[in-house]
Amino acid sequence: MAKYNFQEKIEKYVREFYGSNPKELTDHPEEMIPLGKDARISRKSVKYIVHSRMADSYSAVKIIDMLIKAGEVLASPESDIPNHNKKYPTSRISSRLYVEQDEALLVIYMPNDDTKNIFNAFYRSAKKYKKMSLK
DSSP: OHHHHHHHHHHHHHHHHTTSOTTSOOSSTTOEEEOSSSEEEEHHHHHHHHHHHHHTTOOHHHHHHHHHHHHHHHHSOSEEEEOOOSSSTTOEEEEEEEGGGTEEEEEEEEEETTEEEEEEEEEEEHHHHHHSOOO
8 A cells, every 4th residue: 555655755746846836835845655665766857957957858757757666766776886976975776677668767866764765866877877887
C-alpha cells in the first residue's frame, strides 16, 4: 500500500510542477515523500528536478519513472560514490544501469542519519555511464 501511495504522490507532484513557472513559490516545500525504506525526497526537490529535467527535454512520464526508480537505486545501487560538488561536499551519487532503457539513473543525495535525502536525479546514456569512473 505504501509503495502505491508514494508513486501516486510523485505522479501528482510531477504533473503539478511540469510546465509551471520555476520561480513560483512551492506550497509545503519541506514535505517529505518516502521513496523506500531509507530514501525520501522533498516537494521542493521534486519541483527542482522537474524543472531541470524539463530543460533537458524529459517528458512528465519519464520524470515520474525516474523519481519512482530513484528509491530502487538507493536501495541497491551498482555504484555509490562521493559527489565532488563543492556546494554539497558531503553528498553522494548512487547509480544503476537499466539495460532495457539503454540508460543509467544517477541519484544525488545527502546522507542524513539513517535516511538518504534525494535532491537531484538524471539519466545518462549507457555508453557515457560505462565511461564514467565509478570506483
